[in-house]
Structures are given as C-alpha cells and as structure tokens.
Amino acid sequence: MSKIEVTNLSKSYGDVQALDDVSFTIPDGEFVVLLGESGAGKSTLLRCLNGITKPSAGSITIDDEPVKGPRNDVAMIFQQHYLLEQMSAYGNALTGALGRTSFLKSLLGLYAEDDKHEALRALDTVGLLDEANQRAGKMSGGQQQRVGIARALVQKPNLLLADEPVASLDPASAETVMRYVRQAASERDLSTIASLHQVNIAREFGERFLGMKDGELVFDGYREDFTVDVIDEIYGDIETESIREEREVTPTETTATSGAQAHEY
Numbered sequence: 001m002s003k004i005e006v007t008n009l010s011k012s013y014g015d016v017q018a019l020d021d022v023s024f025t026i027p028d029g030e031f032v033v034l035l036g037e038s039g040a041g042k043s044t045l046l047r048c049l050n051g052i053t054k055p056s057a058g059s060i061t062i063d064d065e066p067v068k069g070p071r072n073d074v075a076m077i078f079q080q081h082y083l084l085e086q087m088s089a090y091g092n093a094l095t096g097a098l099g100r101t102s103f104l105k106s107l108l109g110l111y112a113e114d115d116k117h118e119a120l121r122a123l124d125t126v127g128l129l130d131e132a133n134q135r136a137g138k139m140s141g142g143q144q145q146r147v148g149i150a151r152a153l154v155q156k157p158n159l160l161l162a163d164e165p166v167a168s169l170d171p172a173s174a175e176t177v178m179r180y181v182r183q184a185a186s187e188r189d190l191s192t193i194a195s196l197h198q199v200n201i202a203r204e205f206g207e208r209f210l211g212m213k214d215g216e217l218v219f220d221g222y223r224e225d226f227t228v229d230v231i232d233e234i235y236g237d238i239e240t241e242s243i244r245e246e247r248e249v250t251p252t253e254t255t256a257t258s259g260a261q262a263h264e265y
C-alpha cells in the first residue's frame with residue numbers, strides 16, 4: 001500500500017515536452033490504468049515514478065517521501081520480461097529478492113527462507129506454482145510475463161508499476177495476464193499503475209483511469225466517468241468506433257467483456 005502524490009510534474013527532452021504540469025494523488029491500494037496514444041508521456045511518467053527518470057520540474061512523493069531515485073519498495077513490470085531464460089520460473093521469481101540479498105549469497109543461491117517462501121507464494125498468485133521448476137525460456141509469452149509479475153511481487157513492493165505489460169501478447173493471454181496483475185494487487189492491497197494501450201482491456205480491468213495526451217493529463221476519473229466521449233478525447237474517434245457499435249447492439253452500460261463479470265473489482 002502506498003499513497004502517491006504527483007505535483008506539477010514536467011519533463012522535457014530538448015524541445016519535446018514529454019510531461020506538462022501533471023498533478024494527481026492516488027490513495028492507498030488503488031488500481032489505476034494509464035491511457036494515451038503512443039508518445040503521450042505514459043512511460044515517462046512511470047519512469048519518473050520509478051525514480052529512473054529525473055523530472056524537469058515538480059515533485060513526486062510516495063508515502064510522503066520524495067522520490068529521488070530507484071527504490072526497493074517500487075517494482076516495475078515491463079512489456080519485455082527480461083527473464084533469465086536458462087533459469088527456472090522459481091529462480092527468476094527469487095531474483096526479486098536481490099535488493100535484500102548480498103551479492104555473494106545471491107551468486108551461491110543462498111536466499112533467505114522467507115524469500116524462498118515469498119517466491120513460491122508469488123508463483124502461486126500468478127497461477128504458476130506447478131510450473132515452478134520449468135525453465136523460463138521454454139514458457140509461453142503469457143507465462144513468462146506472469147513470472148515477471150511474480151518476480152516483481154517478491155520484491156515486496158508498496159507500489160507496482162506496469163509499463164504496457166500485455167502489449168506483446170495475444171488478446172486471450174493479455175486478458176489472463178491482466179487478471180493475474182489485478183488479483184495480485186488486490187490480494188496484497190498493492191497500489192498499482194498500469195499503462196495500457198488496449199482500450200477494451202483498460203475498461204475491463206481499470207478502477208481509476210488517467211488519460212494523457214501530448215504530455216498533459218486530460219482525464220482523471222473512475223469507471224462511471226470513463227465514457228466513450230472521454231476515450232474519444234484521449235485517442236480520437238477511430239479507437240471508439242467499435243465501442244460505439246457494441247453499444248448500439250447492447251444499449252445498457254457495459255464496462256466488462258467476456259469472462260470479466262466473474263471478477264470482483
């Protein structure tokens with residue numbers, strides 16, 4: 001759990017204004033989806049939150065502590081999972097504990113019992129306990145991404161950031177992976193910000209939505225406010241054509257698609 005406060009955050013790269021005076025507050029344990037077209041500034045915002053990128057102006061605090069660089073209590077999941085392919089799913093998950101393990105011990109595989117337990121718990125959370133001994137390189141893209149999530153959970157973060165975690169997956173795997181991210185966050189009461197470009201997945205899994213355009217925050221609201229018109233504003237009409245067609249068939253407010261109804265938000 002973590003409370004995040006972003007105040008008047010700006011970041012420029014030469015003439016490019018990647019973030020332009022962005023402010024928002026996220027209370028403990030909220031699941032936030034970050035949306036925007038390519039180049040809108042989503043990755044830059046996540047990298048600033050993670051302490052990898054230094055803002056040009058403004059501030060970020062996590063639990064009232066200013067972010068000045070990378071921190072162990074902030075974990076990040078990427079589109080590419082960067083797993084050690086020769087290592088098992090379990091071994092990869094355990095590397096999430098590297099931040100609290102000495103270099104020598106990690107080389108010798110001498111992790112603390114608590115961390116080994118945490119790795120198994122995390123694999124269980126992402127539905128891969130039975131595959132714990134399987135080599136990561138032999139797993140499917142979706143499974144590898146779930147190992148990446150397990151590794152992030154073993155870090156025992158207070159804040160989970162996910163940068164396009166399902167962008168390279170087919171729609172079914174993307175949905176499965178997002179379901180596990182959502183479940184992991186909810187089980188651990190973990191504040192989460194996930195950037196997504198698939199609007200349907202965002203609508204299915206988001207609780208709160210931040211919409212970005214040209215570096216500015218153009219929308220900040222919850223499910224009931226996340227209307228097709230808002231999606232239009234963020235993406236333009238093309239992205240929403242299919243949603244409008246779907247509404248014409250089913251005029252009632254539908255925010256969930258196949259298989260999602262069974263999940264509690």
Ligand SMILES: Nc1ncnc2c1ncn2[C@@H]1O[C@H](COP(=O)(O)OP(=O)(O)OP(=O)(O)O)[C@@H](O)[C@H]1O
Pocket residue numbers: 013016017018036037038039040041042043044045
């Ligand atoms: N290291 C950098 N150097 C120069 N320009 C950058 C750098 N990183 C990002 N930018 C620029 O900042 C703007 C925002 O980029 P950013 O990657 O944050 O957007 P995004 O919404 O994450 O896009 P995508 O979905 O394509 O990753 C873009 O115009 C991008 O070209």
